Amino acid sequence: MSPPLLRSRWVEFPEGVEELPANSLAPGFAAAGVCAGIKRSGKEDVGLLLCRSPQPASAAFFTANAAAAAPVMVSRKRCALERLRAVVVNSGCANAATGQPGVADAEAMQAKGAAVLGLAVEEVAVCSTGTIGDRLPLPKVLAGIEEAARSLGGDAATFQRAIETTDAFPKQVAVACQLEGRQVVVTAQCKGAGMISPRFATMLCFLETDAAIEPALFSELVGRAVERSFGRISVDGQLSTNDTVVAIASGASGVVVAAGSPAAERFSSLLDAVLLQLALLVVKDGEGSKRIGRVVVEAESGGEAEAVARAVANSPLVKAALYGGDPNWGRILQAAGQALAGSGERPISVAIEGVEVCRAGEAVAVPQPGLEEAVSGEEVEYLVRVGEGNGGYAELYFSDLSHTYVTINAEYRT
Amino acid sequence: MSPPLLRSRWVEFPEGVEELPANSLAPGFAAAGVCAGIKRSGKEDVGLLLCRSPQPASAAFFTANAAAAAPVMVSRKRCALERLRAVVVNSGCANAATGQPGVADAEAMQAKGAAVLGLAVEEVAVCSTGTIGDRLPLPKVLAGIEEAARSLGGDAATFQRAIETTDAFPKQVAVACQLEGRQVVVTAQCKGAGMISPRFATMLCFLETDAAIEPALFSELVGRAVERSFGRISVDGQLSTNDTVVAIASGASGVVVAAGSPAAERFSSLLDAVLLQLALLVVKDGEGSKRIGRVVVEAESGGEAEAVARAVANSPLVKAALYGGDPNWGRILQAAGQALAGSGERPISVAIEGVEVCRAGEAVAVPQPGLEEAVSGEEVEYLVRVGEGNGGYAELYFSDLSHTYVTINAEYRT
Numbered sequence: 105m106s107p108p109l110l111r112s113r114w115v116e117f118p119e120g121v122e123e124l125p126a127n128s129l130a131p132g133f134a135a136a137g138v139c140a141g142i143k144r145s146g147k148e149d150v151g152l153l154l155c156r157s158p159q160p161a162s163a164a165f166f167t168a169n170a171a172a173a174a175p176v177m178v179s180r181k182r183c184a185l186e187r188l189r190a191v192v193v194n195s196g197c198a199n200a201a202t203g204q205p206g207v208a209d210a211e212a213m214q215a216k217g218a219a220v221l222g223l224a225v226e227e228v229a230v231c232s233t234g235t236i237g238d239r240l241p242l243p244k245v246l247a248g249i250e251e252a253a254r255s256l257g258g259d260a261a262t263f264q265r266a267i268e269t270t271d272a273f274p275k276q277v278a279v280a281c282q283l284e285g286r287q288v289v290v291t292a293q294c295k296g297a298g299m300i301s302p303r304f305a306t307m308l309c310f311l312e313t314d315a316a317i318e319p320a321l322f323s324e325l326v327g328r329a330v331e332r333s334f335g336r337i338s339v340d341g342q343l344s345t346n347d348t349v350v351a352i353a354s355g356a357s358g359v360v361v362a363a364g365s366p367a368a369e370r371f372s373s374l375l376d377a378v379l380l381q382l383a384l385l386v387v388k389d390g391e392g393s394k395r396i397g398r399v400v401v402e403a404e405s406g407g408e409a410e411a412v413a414r415a416v417a418n419s420p421l422v423k424a425a426l427y428g429g430d431p432n433w434g435r436i437l438q439a440a441g442q443a444l445a446g447s448g449e450r451p452i453s454v455a456i457e458g459v460e461v462c463r464a465g466e467a468v469a470v471p472q473p474g475l476e477e478a479v480s481g482e483e484v485e486y487l488v489r490v491g492e493g494n495g496g497y498a499e500l501y502f503s504d505l506s507h508t509y510v511t512i513n514a515e516y517r518t
Numbered sequence: 519m520s521p522p523l524l525r526s527r528w529v530e531f532p533e534g535v536e537e538l539p540a541n542s543l544a545p546g547f548a549a550a551g552v553c554a555g556i557k558r559s560g561k562e563d564v565g566l567l568l569c570r571s572p573q574p575a576s577a578a579f580f581t582a583n584a585a586a587a588a589p590v591m592v593s594r595k596r597c598a599l600e601r602l603r604a605v606v607v608n609s610g611c612a613n614a615a616t617g618q619p620g621v622a623d624a625e626a627m628q629a630k631g632a633a634v635l636g637l638a639v640e641e642v643a644v645c646s647t648g649t650i651g652d653r654l655p656l657p658k659v660l661a662g663i664e665e666a667a668r669s670l671g672g673d674a675a676t677f678q679r680a681i682e683t684t685d686a687f688p689k690q691v692a693v694a695c696q697l698e699g700r701q702v703v704v705t706a707q708c709k710g711a712g713m714i715s716p717r718f719a720t721m722l723c724f725l726e727t728d729a730a731i732e733p734a735l736f737s738e739l740v741g742r743a744v745e746r747s748f749g750r751i752s753v754d755g756q757l758s759t760n761d762t763v764v765a766i767a768s769g770a771s772g773v774v775v776a777a778g779s780p781a782a783e784r785f786s787s788l789l790d791a792v793l794l795q796l797a798l799l800v801v802k803d804g805e806g807s808k809r810i811g812r813v814v815v816e817a818e819s820g821g822e823a824e825a826v827a828r829a830v831a832n833s834p835l836v837k838a839a840l841y842g843g844d845p846n847w848g849r850i851l852q853a854a855g856q857a858l859a860g861s862g863e864r865p866i867s868v869a870i871e872g873v874e875v876c877r878a879g880e881a882v883a884v885p886q887p888g889l890e891e892a893v894s895g896e897e898v899e900y901l902v903r904v905g906e907g908n909g910g911y912a913e914l915y916f917s918d919l920s921h922t923y924v925t926i927n928a929e930y931r932t
Binding site for chain 2: 167168169170171172177200201202203204205206235236237238345420424425427428430433434437438440441442443444445446447448449450452462464465466467505506507509510511514
């Protein structure tokens with residue numbers, strides 16, 4: 105399967121998956137996005153997502169940032185996260201660093217969403233994205249929610265636009281897959297291009313499916329897929345104040361995904377692929393990004409592998425070399441050595457696109473032209489091995505560091 | 519005291535310190551730099567520093583990087599670090615990632631230095647800086663050491679040039695100070711502009727003084743000054759494979775600096791100021807850097823303060839905003855919150871140049887023009903307070919993130 109934006113060799117969809125039109129919504133869902141006047145551009149900025157099933161399963165994951173935004177606090181504290189039926193969302197203002205008044209605003213958004221949809225408050229999650237430090241224009245937002253409720257339909261196009269901020273392109277996936285001989289649909293909408301523009305806050309992802317699945321299993325499978333996708337990317341190493349993933353399963357297909365079944369395994373692979381694809385689109389949208397890197401680390405322990413992978417993926421030197429198409433393995437070695445600082449001298453090996461360039465701390469003679477060609481593509485893979493490398497594993501996907509990144513982040517004003 | 523390059527409000531020299539010509543060397547020392555043909559530019563690339571006193575005190579500090587270069591390994595293992603009498607150094611090649619052959623090369627440099635100076639091997643430290651992954655052109659280096667020994671003199675100019683790589687300007691300090699009614703001189707030479715150019719490795723600093731001081735006290739005072747200066751800067755968060763600081767006290771002044779004396783306190787302040795000045799020059803040389811930032815963190819514990827300071831100083835978003843002169847405190851809050859991830863929601867306050875912009879997680883209304891002016895100078899100071907902020911303290915100096923940084927690191931080829 106190769107939709108236009110996902111030709112990555114790193115995303116493996118299960119056999120037989122069929123692509124649907126990008127704006128599709130899984131059966132049992134309705135959505136809308138409206139122009140409420142929050143964004144100066146006048147584009148859609150309030151969105152509503154509704155699951156029409158009275159007994160859906162849901163799963164939600166939030167940023168670990170200790171300066172979490174008000175909507176994250178409210179969704180965490182006032183929602184039944186395994187029984188969500190709707191999401192109310194705005195872009196253009198993150199409602200972050202707004203203190204108790206911001207919390208009251210987020211609660212008002214949630215209450216309005218529940219009222220217009222006829223739901224209980226705890227069934228409605230609330231999300232915001234946009235500038236940090238500004239209060240929401242609440243009357244506009246509430247009017248927008250009312251208008252969105254009147255506009256609900258079976259298409260995700262306006263909803264997708266209502267969650268975007270500085271995104272250079274929409275990030276959507278819509279696929280169908282056979283489970284137990286019947287069709288199950290998974291659709292998802294995502295926004296984010298790193299914690300990028302001044303005072304803009306990051307990543308939101310909404311996933312809908314018509315599978316019938318228990319909340320505990322759904323949460324486990326979505327959680328694992330989030331960890332393998334959004335948990336494994338770095339645009340600039342920045343964790344935002346507003347990151348949220350909400351997934352809802354309507355059950356409308358009647359196909360039951362039971363724990364331990366082959367269907368669960370296949371469904372899990374499908375969730376993994378959908379979220380990894382969206383995560384890679386976020387990396388690809390990393391402000392002027394030319395290339396995506398993937399670093400795979402084999403080390404003496406899981407913690408060590410994780411530290412080395414993060415050091416490599418977040419090194420501005422490694423990222424600038426990736427941008428320049430420079431097979432600069434000295435920087436990989438340096439970043440890995442930094443992550444291992446204090447543990448004595450360690451034998452570190454590095455391979456780029458399968459070619460070993462450094463073995464146990466010593467350079468390997470490799471013809472430069474071949475290496476330069478290997479790092480000139482859209483995706484570059486690095487392998488780092490510490491010692492024997494058989495005690496721990498980690499991988500991360502990361503964007504490069506471009507002139508455009510600096511321009512956007514230094515010169516842009518909100 | 520305001521020598522040309524050190525007008526920072528953050529460097530406090532003790533009262534009555536007098537500046538000497540930049541190329542001065544403290545009494546009891548001789549140095550030289552020669553062109554040995556390692557650098558393609560043909561500039562000085564082998565240096566020698568000698569203390570003529572037979573019983574000097576010395577102190578040496580090295581990178582903690584687990585992929586340390588061969589000269590670091592050799593200096594650590596084969597030197598009497600408190601009784602060093604000489605340093606042999608080359609630029610143009612870091613002798614890093616060169617394995618056992620590289621260690622043999624570094625040992626050969628050390629042995630040659632000892633031979634030409636008539637010293638024991640363990641009295642000679644060895645340093646290298648330049649590209650990672652290349653072997654030293656050993657015959658050229660050894661011939662250079664012989665030539666340098668014949669060129670030794672009381673001026674640091676050629677030695678300074680011999681340690682530079684991509685430095686945009688020399689980094690030297692030479693000062694005299696009254697201790698116990700008599701004059702003591704401290705001189706120092708430094709190179710470094712971050713772990714910057716492709717496969718170039720970083721920071722070297724050599725300090726000479728004619729004070730008479732016991733090695734244990736000298737090591738304690740220099741170590742503390744290193745921690746407060748080079749230990750507190752971040753150009754790009756990258757720890758190099760070759761960082762080395764060597765300090766030698768000849769005792770030629772006859773002025774004894776004894777533990778616990780007022781002289782020791784004054785001498786300690788002098789060392790602090792000299793090394794902080796050099797460290798800030800390294801930050802200032804951070805590839806196209808326009809501004810230097812200082813972040814001061816008051817938190818609930820020392821570890822927490824350190825983590826927040828590092829997260830702010832290393833955030834590409836904060837650095838790009840500093841470059842752009844953008845008073846973008848949302849990014850400070852976000853970086854601080856990221857460093858505290860997993861510890862629940864925390865009340866974080868931020869002040870820029872003394873103006874509170876965020877109090878306990880809530881934006882404070884501040885006129886924008888005044889704030890923009892505050893961040894338009896050459897130095898910008900940020901204060902971050904977590905909770906009551908009375909359990910721990912940390913500060914860091916950092917460079918901005920400029921277009922030139924990306925250009926140098928993406929497009930430059932060795």
